[in-house]
Amino acid sequence: MTILKSLLEQKISEHRPRTARLLGEWSEVVVDAVTIGQIVGGARDIHALVTDISYLDPQEGIRFRGKNIPETFAALPKAAGCEYPSVEAFWFFLLTGEVPSLAQAREVQDDLSRRAAVPRYVFEVLRAQPEDTHPMTLLSMAVLCMQRESAFAARHREVRKTQYWELMYEDCCDLLARLPEIAAFIYRLKYRQGDIIGARSDLDFGANFAHMMGIPRPYDDVARMYFILHSDHESGNVSAHATHLVASALSDAYYSFSAGLNGLAGPLHGLANQEVLSWILHFQQTLGDTLPDEDRVREALWETLSAGQVIPGYGHAVLRRTDPRYTAQMEFCQRHMPDDPLFRLVNMIYRVAPRVLSEHGKTKNPWPNVDSHSGVVQWHYGLREHDFYTVLFGVGRAIGVLANIIWDRALAYPIERPKSVTTDMLEAWGRAG
Numbered sequence: 243m244t245i246l247k248s249l250l251e252q253k254i255s256e257h258r259p260r261t262a263r264l265l266g267e268w269s270e271v272v273v274d275a276v277t278i279g280q281i282v283g284g285a286r287d288i289h290a291l292v293t294d295i296s297y298l299d300p301q302e303g304i305r306f307r308g309k310n311i312p313e314t315f316a317a318l319p320k321a322a323g324c325e326y327p328s329v330e331a332f333w334f335f336l337l338t339g340e341v342p343s344l345a346q347a348r349e350v351q352d353d354l355s356r357r358a359a360v361p362r363y364v365f366e367v368l369r370a371q372p373e374d375t376h377p378m379t380l381l382s383m384a385v386l387c388m389q390r391e392s393a394f395a396a397r398h399r400e401v402r403k404t405q406y407w408e409l410m411y412e413d414c415c416d417l418l419a420r421l422p423e424i425a426a427f428i429y430r431l432k433y434r435q436g437d438i439i440g441a442r443s444d445l446d447f448g449a450n451f452a453h454m455m456g457i458p459r460p461y462d463d464v465a466r467m468y469f470i471l472h473s474d475h476e477s478g479n480v481s482a483h484a485t486h487l488v489a490s491a492l493s494d495a496y497y498s499f500s501a502g503l504n505g506l507a508g509p510l511h512g513l514a515n516q517e518v519l520s521w522i523l524h525f526q527q528t529l530g531d532t533l534p535d536e537d538r539v540r541e542a543l544w545e546t547l548s549a550g551q552v553i554p555g556y557g558h559a560v561l562r563r564t565d566p567r568y569t570a571q572m573e574f575c576q577r578h579m580p581d582d583p584l585f586r587l588v589n590m591i592y593r594v595a596p597r598v599l600s601e602h603g604k605t606k607n608p609w610p611n612v613d614s615h616s617g618v619v620q621w622h623y624g625l626r627e628h629d630f631y632t633v634l635f636g637v638g639r640a641i642g643v644l645a646n647i648i649w650d651r652a653l654a655y656p657i658e659r660p661k662s663v664t665t666d667m668l669e670a671w672g673r674a675g
């Protein structure tokens with residue numbers, strides 16, 4: 243057994259009594275009240291889910307296992323010559339809450355490498371799709387068609403419920419390990435005339451992805467940074483919640499993650515990073531190469547708002563400040579590409595948009611989210627096909643949601659089934675005050 247799996251087993255057995263106590267002693271303790279506004283308004287802010295993998299504070303942003311983004315990057319081990327920790331180190335950290343040594347991270351890398359071979363039929367399924375199929379559809383399809391490989395689906399009836407997590411762990415590791423090759427295949431099939439670059443088993447997750455994409459250094463570090471930043475954002479966002487919801491029916495990791503990807507493909511969620519780039523490029527086309535002044539940016543923002551559109555990459559359902567995932571990418575750009583014209587334009591928009599959105603007066607959060615910066619970095623390193631950007635988000639998101647569904651099975655969380663009511667009932671409660 244790997245160190246990761248045995249440590250995870252230990253953490254799970256230490257944690258189980260806590261869940262048992264919550265259910266046994268404190269089950270009836272009231273945590274939250276629910277208003278009609280929340281019932282009609284997308285369950286916003288209702289405290290109704292539990293995860294220990296990450297927590298999102300509205301002011302401070304995300305913490306992974308208690309560490310904010312700079313603390314996470316500083317704490318996790320980095321291989322020689324790398325600016326960012328490996329995805330493998332981060333996977334160990336999310337699953338166990340413990341910072342691995344470089345050797346432990348390397349063991350995860352070897353384990354994932356052994357699992358990474360993508361079945362041939364996946365490539366055949368992808369090649370068979372019409373040329374204009376969206377890359378997110380291809381990614382979700384690739385994940386879904388591997389469902390026949392699921393160890394959980396095949397064997398969960400043969401084991402005790404307390405062992406379910408082990409089958410889920412096997413599936414999640416297999417699935418995670420295959421994603422870089424699947425994503426890079428989709429990219430090169432669609433945008434590089436099918437000129438596929440084979441995987442290398444000696445490289446970590448980020449470096450292997452960069453290699454298969456055909457993009458030189460420092461894109462390996464861009465990939466590590468990007469996947470870690472997009473991994474998890476607690477449990478209520480659409481992709482995490484959809485994955486958890488589907489898994490709660492004892493559906494396996496393939497069914498569950500495919501569902502999460504389908505949610506990520508919505509323009510109000512992950513697809514926003516594609517929309518941001520389209521919006522900025524459209525704006526840049528009308529201006530030429532010159533950096534616009536603040537008045538021109540303000541005018542363009544108002545044009546979008548007056549057309550009844552949202553400003554993509556701004557606003558958030560939980561956050562009420564600049565997203566620290568935005569800041570982390572901005573700092574990367576300041577170090578590596580300070581003079582990039584798109585980076586300078588994004589900075590200019592950042593100076594103007596929060597004020598415009600505040601004047602517009604609708605959004606509760608006028609500050610940028612992660613999606614308003616992600617495309618700039620990708621564009622700079624030559625990845626200019628922006629309908630691919632959400633696939634990158636999806637590969638990163640796998641790390642968080644797959645860690646979550648392993649713990650869901652370990653703690654035997656039941657099938658999710660909130661109660662719905664009718665409009666008549668809400669009106670009656672409304673009238674009664």
Ligand code: CMX
Pocket residue numbers: 479509510511512513514547551552553554555556557558559560604605606607611612613
């Ligand atoms: N531009 C214009 N209007 C905005 C806005 C924006 N960026 N963000 C919110 N609003 C509007 C909403 O559309 C809503 O208007 P209506 O009352 O007419 O429906 C109003 O402000 C209130 O919305 P809110 O409570 O502030 O935000 P929600 O929790 O409902 O929605 C989000 C959150 C992210 C969907 C929304 O801010 C948005 O559409 N942003 C643009 C798309 C985007 O960047 N999405 C990516 C989010 C991060 C991610 O998940 O990847």
